[in-house]
Amino acid sequence: METIFSKIIKGTIPSVKLHEDDLCISILDINPVCKGHLLIIARDPYPTISECPDETLGHMMHLAKEADKKLRAVLHCDGTNIMINNGKASGQEVPHLHIHVIPRFEDDNQKLGFIKTTYAEGELAQYGERLEF
Template sequence: MECIFCKIIDGEIPAVKVLDEELVIAFMDINPSSKGHMLVVPKRHAENIFEIPESDLAATVKAVKICAKAVKEALNAEGITILQLNGKASDQIIPHFHIHIIPRWENDGLPISNWEMKPGDMKEINDIARKVKENITPPS
């Protein structure tokens, strides 16, 4: 499968770049959820958070912070949504790890964080936490 982000990184497809570093590129989203919506993408292909090397992840997160601060100042955004999706069930469309930076304003109508919050079952929460702890392994 051909990766659209790899084509952008290789210069085969144009993009409106805002940052181009050794390990990471950031460019404007051509289907923006809000004014200033951009994507930060590691140059080395990794499909998701489970595959990305630690060095690329660190460089990507550093670039997200730089770009989020810049777009917040440039557009006078009142907030920023940082969004990263993994797998079809999470609605990941492009199978190349990337992070969305979405500038936000009060009453902008974006439903990104409007999920229902309701009290959880504490026994279930504790059981899940125990299972997660059993599966935590330090990064290699």
């Protein structure tokens, strides 16, 4: 399935490229949470992390680390969010594996939108048993 990222990788849609190699491409997000928000995109259109080979995923995480260093050095951000939205229910809008690296500043007024939940008595242990890997 061709995605907007496939078109960016092919060059049919313009982008501001920050890095390019055999496995990945990195671009500035055109709808940034904060200025400098970038994406690291797998060249092959793996829909989610489960389909991505370990070599590619490991390389993407290495690039996320390098992007974090660059954002801190150049933009002097106070931190970064490094995120993968994995599947539609998680907020993934493009079914093509990508990592968001978002520079964060103490005064940026951005908040992640999670509402925390709780476990009923004994439920935490049950989940632990079921999810062990």
